[in-house]
Amino acid sequence: MKTPRTVSLSTPFEEHITNPPFASYPRPQLVRDSYFCLNGQWDFSILSSRGEEELGKILVPYPPESRLSGIGRQIGRGHREVMIYRRTFTLPVGFRKGDGRILLHFGAVDQSAAVFLNGHLMATPTGGYLPFEVDVTDYLMDSENELRVDAYDPLDTDLPYGKQTRKRGGMWYTPVSGIWQTVWLECVPKNYIRSLRITPTLEGVTIDVEGGEDEKVLILRGGEGRAEQIFTGEGEHITLTLENPHLWTPEDPYLYHFTLQSGEDTVRSYFALRTVGIAQVDGHATMTLNGKPYLFHGLLDQGYFPDGIFLPATEEGFRNDILQMKACGFNMLRKHIKIEPEVFYYLCDKLGMVVFQDMVNSGKYHFLVDTALPTIGIRRAFSHRVSERRRKHFFACAEGMMDRLYNHPSVCYYTIFNEGWGQFDADEVYERLKAKDPTRIYDATSGWFKKQKSDVESDHVYFKKVKLTPVEGRPMVLSEFGGYSCKIAGHAFNLDKTYGYRYFDDPQAFEDALVALYEDEIIPHIRKGLSAAVLTQVSDVEDETNGLLTYDRALLKVDADRMQRLAAELHRVFDKANPME
Numbered sequence: 001m002k003t004p005r006t007v008s009l010s011t012p013f014e015e016h017i018t019n020p021p022f023a024s025y026p027r028p029q030l031v032r033d034s035y036f037c038l039n040g041q042w043d044f045s046i047l048s049s050r051g052e053e054e055l056g057k058i059l060v061p062y063p064p065e066s067r068l069s070g071i072g073r074q075i076g077r078g079h080r081e082v083m084i085y086r087r088t089f090t091l092p093v094g095f096r097k098g099d100g101r102i103l104l105h106f107g108a109v110d111q112s113a114a115v116f117l118n119g120h121l122m123a124t125p126t127g128g129y130l131p132f133e134v135d136v137t138d139y140l141m142d143s144e145n146e147l148r149v150d151a152y153d154p155l156d157t158d159l160p161y162g163k164q165t166r167k168r169g170g171m172w173y174t175p176v177s178g179i180w181q182t183v184w185l186e187c188v189p190k191n192y193i194r195s196l197r198i199t200p201t202l203e204g205v206t207i208d209v210e211g212g213e214d215e216k217v218l219i220l221r222g223g224e225g226r227a228e229q230i231f232t233g234e235g236e237h238i239t240l241t242l243e244n245p246h247l248w249t250p251e252d253p254y255l256y257h258f259t260l261q262s263g264e265d266t267v268r269s270y271f272a273l274r275t276v277g278i279a280q281v282d283g284h285a286t287m288t289l290n291g292k293p294y295l296f297h298g299l300l301d302q303g304y305f306p307d308g309i310f311l312p313a314t315e316e317g318f319r320n321d322i323l324q325m326k327a328c329g330f331n332m333l334r335k336h337i338k339i340e341p342e343v344f345y346y347l348c349d350k351l352g353m354v355v356f357q358d359m360v361n362s363g364k365y366h367f368l369v370d371t372a373l374p375t376i377g378i379r380r381a382f383s384h385r386v387s388e389r390r391r392k393h394f395f396a397c398a399e400g401m402m403d404r405l406y407n408h409p410s411v412c413y414y415t416i417f418n419e420g421w422g423q424f425d426a427d428e429v430y431e432r433l434k435a436k437d438p439t440r441i442y443d444a445t446s447g448w449f450k451k452q453k454s455d456v457e458s459d460h461v462y463f464k465k466v467k468l469t470p471v472e473g474r475p476m477v478l479s480e481f482g483g484y485s486c487k488i489a490g491h492a493f494n495l496d497k498t499y500g501y502r503y504f505d506d507p508q509a510f511e512d513a514l515v516a517l518y519e520d521e522i523i524p525h526i527r528k529g530l531s532a533a534v535l536t537q538v539s540d541v542e543d544e545t546n547g548l549l550t551y552d553r554a555l556l557k558v559d560a561d562r563m564q565r566l567a568a569e570l571h572r573v574f575d576k577a578n579p580m581e
Contacts, residue, residue, distance in 0.1 A: 002496075004169075004494050004495070004496040004497045005494070005495040005496050006493055006494050006495065006542075007492075007493060007495060008067055008306070009306035009307070009491070009493055009551055009552040010306070010307055010552060011305060011306065011307055011312065011313055011317060011552050011553045011554070012320075012553060012554065013307075013312055013313035013314045013316045013317045013320070013553075014068070014307055014313040014314075016313070016314050016316060017068070017313055017314055018314070019040065020037055020038075020039035020040035020060075021039055021040070021059065021060075021061065021062070021068075021313075021314070022037075022039055022061055022181075022182050022311070022314070022315065022341075023037045023039060024315060024343065026105075026107055026181070026182040026184060026341065026342060026343065027105075027342060028270075028342060028343065028346035029196065029269050029270070029342065029346070029407045029408070030193070030195070030196060030267050030269055031267060031268040031269065032186055032188070032265075032266070032267055032268075033266075034095070034097075034186040034187040034188070035184060035185075035186055036089075036091070036092060036095060036184060036185040036186070037182065037183075037184050038060070038087065038089060038147070038183040038184055038185065039060050039061055039182055039183060039184075040059065040060060040087075041057045041058070041059060041060075041087075042057065042058050042060050042085045042086060042087040043056075043057065043058075043085070043086040043087065044056065044057065044058035044064065044071060044083070044084070044085055044086075045083075045084045045086075046075070046081050046082070046083060046084070047081070047082040047084055047150075048080060048081045048082070049080060052084070055071055056070070056071075057070055058070055058071050058085065060085070060179050060183060061107065061179055061180055061181050061182055061183065061311065062180070062308050062309075062311060063110070063176035063177055063178055063179070063180040063308075063309055063310055063311075064083060064177055064178055065174055065175065065176050065177060065309055066176070066307065066308045066309045066310075066311070067306075067307055067308075068307050068308045068311075068313060069308075074166070074174075074175070075153060075177040075178070076153060076154055076155070076166075076177065080154070081152075082150055082151070082152050083149075083150070083151040083152070083153075083177060083178045084148065084149075084150055085147075085148065085149040085150075085151070085178065085179060086146065086147070086148050087146075087147055088144050088145060088146050088147070089144070089145055089147065090142075090143065090144050090145065091140065091142065091145075091185075095185075095187055096140075096142075096187055097187050099190050100137075100187045100188055100189050100190065100264075101135050101137045101187070101188050101189075101190060101192070102135070102136055102137045102140055102185055102186070102187050102188075103133050103134070103135055103136070103185065103186050103187075103188060104117070104122065104133065104134050104135075104136045104147075104183075104184075104185055105131060105132075105133045105182075105183070105184050105185070105186070106125070106131060106132055106133075106149075106179065106181070106182075106183055107131050107180075107181020107182045107183070107341055107342075108128060108129055108130060108131060108179075108180055108181040108339075108341075109125060109128065109149065109151050109178060109179050109180070110128035110129070110151070110153050110176055110177055110178060110180060111126065111127065111128040111151075111152065111153045111154070111155070111156055111159050111161075111177075112124070112125065112126040112127075112128075112151070112152050112153070113125055113126075113149055113150060113151045113152070113178075114149070114150045115134065115147075115148075115149050116146075116147070116148040116149075116150075117136050117139045117140070117145060117146070117147055117148075118139055118140075118141065118145055118146055119146070120139045122134045122136055122139070126159065126393070127159065127160070127393065127396065127397055127400075128153070128159060128160065128161070129160060129338075129339040129360055129397055129401070130339070130397065130400045130401065130404065131181070131404070136185075149178075149179060151177065151178040151179065153175075153177035153178065155175060157362060157363055157364055157390075157422075158362060158363075158387065158389050158390040158393060159362055159390075159393050159397075160359075160360035160361065160362045160393065160394065160397045161175075161360070161361070161362065162337040162338050162360050162361065163302070163336075163337060163338070164176065168542060168543075169497070169499075169542075169543055170499045170543055170544075171499060171543075171544060173302075173304055173309075173541060173542050174309055174542065176309050176310045180310050180311060181311075181341050182341070188265065189263060189264035189265045190264075191211065191212060191213060191263055191264075191265070192211055192212060192265045193209060193210070193211045193212040193260065193262055193265050193267050194210045194211035194212075195209075195210045195211070196208070196209060196210075196260070196267075196269055196407065197210075197406060197407070198269070198271045198406070198407040199439065200271060200272060200273045200274055200275065200409070201273070201275065202245060202247060202273055202275060202290060202291065203241055203242065203245055203273075204239065204240045204241040204242050204245070204273075205239070205240050205242075205256075205271050205273065206237060206238070206239045206240075207237070207238040207239075207240075207260075207271075208236055208237055209236050209237070209238065209260070209262070210236070211262075212262030212263060212265055213262045213263030213265075214234050214235060215232070215233075215234055215262070215263075216232070216233055216234070216238060216260060216261065216262045217230065217231070217232050217260070217261040217262075218230070218231040218232075218233075218238055218240070218258055218259070218260050218261075219231075219258060219259045219260075219261070220240070220256060220257075220258045221256075221257045221258060221259070223256075223257075242256075242273070245273050246273065247272075247273045247274060247290045248272035248273055248274040248290075248349075248409045249274075249289060249290065249352070250326075250331040250332075250352040250353060250354055251331075251352065252352070253272070253349065253350060253351060253352030254272065254273075255270045255271070255272050255349060255350065255409075256270060256271050256272065256273075257269075257270045258270065258271070269407075270349075271407065271409070272349065272409035273290075274289070274290060274409040274412075275288075275289075275290055275291065275439070276288065276289055276412045276413070276439070276440065276441055277291070277441075278441065278455060278474075278475055279291075279293065281293050281578045281579070281580075282577065282578060282579060284470060284475075284476075284528070284529030285472075285473055285474055285475045285529070285531075286475050286529060286531045286578050287441060287456070287475045287477075287531040287532060289354075289412070292580060293531075293574070293575075293578035293580070295526065295531065295532070295570060295571055295574040296331065296332040296354060296356070296412075296413075296531065296532035296533075297329065297330055297331050297332060297532075297533060297567055297570055297571070298330055298331065298332030298333055298334055298354070298356065298532065298533070298534045298535070299325060299330055299332075299333055299334065299534060299535045299536070299537055299538045299548070300333075300334050300336050300480060300534055300535065300536045300537035300538065301321070301333040301334060301335050301336060301537065301538045302336050302338065302537060302538070302539070302541045303335060303336070303338045303340055303344075304539075304541045304542070304551075305317055305551075305553075306493060306542075306551050306552055310338075311341070315343050315347075317553065318340070318343065318344045318347050319347055319351070320553060321333075321538055321539065321549070321553070322347055322348060322351050322353050323351060324548075324549060324556060324560075325353070325538060325548070326351065326352065326353060327560045327564070328548065328556075328558065328560050328563035328564065328567070329560075329563050329564040329565075329566065329567025329568065330353075330563075330567065331352075331353065331354055332353065332354040332355070332356060332532070332534075333348070333353055333354070333355055333356070333538065334355075334356040334357075334358065334415070334479065334480075334534045335355055335356070335357050335358060336358055336418075336537075337358045337359070337360050337361055337418060337421075338358070338360065339357075339360060339397075339401050339404075342404070345405060345408040345410060345411060346408070348408070348410035348411075349408055349409055349410045352410075353410060354410055354412050354413075355408070355410045355411045355412065355413075356412065356413040356414075356415060356443075356479075356532075356534070357401070357405065357411050357413065357414055357415070358414075358415040358418060358446075359394075359397070359398045359401070359414065359415065359416050359417070360397055360398075360401075361417070361418060361421040361422040362390050362393060362394050362397075362422045363384050363386065363390060363421065363422025363423075363424070364384065364422070365421050365422070369420070370419055370420045370421055371419060374419065374420070374447065374448040374449070375460075375462060375463060384420070384422055384423055384424050385424070386422075386424035386425070390422075391424070394422070394424075395432070398416070398433060399433070399436060402414070402433065402436060402437050406437060411440070412440060412441065413440060413441045413442075413443065413532075414433065414437075414440055414441070414442050414443070415443045415446045415458075415479070416429055416430060416433060416442060416443065416444050416445070416446075417429075417444065417445050417446065417449075418446045418447060419446065419447040419448060419449075419460065420445075420447070420448065420449040423445065423449055426444050426445050426449075426451040426453070427444070427451045427452050427453040429444070430442055430444040430451075430453045430454060431453065434455075441455045441456060442454065442455045442456075443455065443456050443458045443477065443479060445458065446458045446460070446479045446480070447459065447460040447479065447480065448460065454474065455474065455475075456474050456475050456476070456477045456531070456532075457469075457470070457471040457474040457475070457476050457477065458477045458479045459476075459477070459478055459479065460478075460479060460480040460481065461478065461480075461481045462480070462481065462482075462483050462501045462536075463501055465521060466478065466481060466521040466522065466525060468525055468528075468530065470528065470529055475529070475531035475532070476525065476528075476529050476530045476531055477530075477531060477532045477533075477534075478522070478525070478530060478532070478533040478534065479532070479534050480534055480536055481517075481522075481533065481534070481535060481536065482501070482514065482517060482535045482536045482537075482546070483500055483501035483502070483536040483537075483546045484500060484501065484502045484503075484504060484510060484513055484514060484517075484546055485498060485499070485500020485501070485502065485503045485504065485544075485545045485546045486503075486504045486505070486506070486507055486509075486510035486545060486546075486557050487503075487505075487540075487545040488507070488545075488550050488555055488557065491540075491550035491551065491552050491554055491555055492540070492545060492550075492551070493540070493542045493543065493551050494542060494543045497543050498543065498545050499543040499544045499545065499546075500544065500545055500546040501536075501546065507557045507558070510557055510558070511557065511558040511559060511562065514535075514558065515562065515566055518566055518570065519566075522570070523569070523570065523573050526570060526573045526574050526577060527573060527576075527577050528577075529577065539551055539553065
């Protein structure tokens with residue numbers, strides 16, 4: 001069988017890669033002045049049954065499968081391959097302060113790793129999508145230090161893996177391995193602020209502080225003519241009630257910035273006043289933003305790039321996707337079974353883009369049972385068998401992600417299971433996660449294989465007309481639809497194969513069909529109570545050519561002004577169908 005021809009695509013962001021790459025402070029919700037970035041050139045080798053093979057330098061944090069990494073090859077095909085990363089570093093002068101502690105951070109390493117500093121084993125994380133840290137103070141030298149990371153990624157399906165597969169094609173993509181987010185050091189006081197948990201209302205906010213000294217001083221920065229405000233308190237909780245509160249929306253993404261001092265530690269952060277909920281309006285359930293009915297007009301966002309795969313070449317890649325979709329009138333992105341670096345969520349907070357965040361699936365996938373039969377309407381109650389190991393790792397990833405994203409106002413909605421992929425005990429999982437964070441809306445089973453418990457009635461519709469059935473007490477959500485394909489010559493990854501659900505050769509015909517889809521099938525459902533709709537998708541991804549953007553982010557296939565006018569009409573119809581008394 002002939003192998004399809006693929007080409008290497010570049011994005012405009014490659015021209016602006018810094019040295020080291022992704023050098024900006026990686027934790028926007030808890031910022032300290034202490035920061036030493038360890039991204040850049042590392043020595044890289046592969047250890048397998050054939051021995052150790054030196055592959056030269058790898059550019060961290062790009063995964064080795066990516067072209068930007070300098071390696072550009074798959075890991076683990078046919079051999080038990082362990083990636084070995086090595087680099088040396090010397091602490092900057094004055095970085096170590098008094099009896100302070102030095103923490104080593106990794107944004108993410110896929111799937112498991114062993115971290116060594118100067119020959120001492122520091123950490124053995126497993127997972128692939130979440131950050132971890134380790135106190136390395138007692139093992140650091142003032143002279144040169146050697147950091148080594150041994151990473152192993154067998155694509156273990158007991159662990160969350162999303163759309164990664166060894167045999168990419170269609171709706172499954174090139175996998176990544178090893179280090180794929182920022183590596184960095186910081187120096188903290190002996191008793192330091194470990195975390196903030198920020199819970200907003202429409203009048204103020206409660207900030208739960210873990211760590212630090214008992215006495216705390218919070219300085220709320222001025223803005224909009226407001227004077228700087230200083231709040232003092234003791235203990236773990238700080239509650240602020242604000243005069244003339246300025247609420248966060250995608251149209252007006254206002255952020256309150258503050259500094260928190262506790263003993264010798266000082267951190268900077270921000271919050272927004274934003275709530276989401278469900279209300280009964282004019283005989284149907286609808287989702288609300290800040291207590292008012294709100295239409296979530298969004299797109300599926302896979303978060304893949306041709307040059308860095310799991311990462312854009314620079315943070316501008318994330319910014320570009322968000323701003324291009326805002327320019328087309330969209331106010332929401334459904335981040336599809338992938339967890340991004342925190343800068344993505346910060347940009348959504350700052351620029352004004354709601355995030356519907358998916359949990360990352362684990363478990364085996366079966367095309368016939370999970371996708372083909374349900375797509376044509378055969379959707380029997382279904383649940384995959386789950387081992388205790390898979391259950392443990394699923395909750396570790398899901399709950400770890402929820403902790404990490406809790407403070408981000410843009411994150412309004414969680415999807416637990418998508419189209420049955422790895423689905424298990426959906427009602428029990430819904431109850432556990434909803435109890436952990438009741439401030440968000442939960443879609444327990446997006447697409448099909450529905451159980452008893454979910455905040456919304458969530459459907460996927462491809463290949464046929466949209467026809468949704470309301471369920472009492474649950475807002476209607478069309479969580480995937482469209483998937484129309486338009487392949488642009490010179491901007492396509494796969495020259496021979498194309499994946500989509502309806503095919504167009506001309507961008508104008510593609511745009512016309514999308515507008516007709518909204519006018520003929522989405523607007524009538526908005527009149528009947530549709531609360532959110534998620535078009536597939538933001539950009540092309542490898543074989544998939546159903547994005548509004550080409551995979552190389554060079555072209556927008558639709559007219560942004562026309563899409564803006566369409567969005568305005570959707571909101572007009574929604575507002576009429578959801579009158580506020």
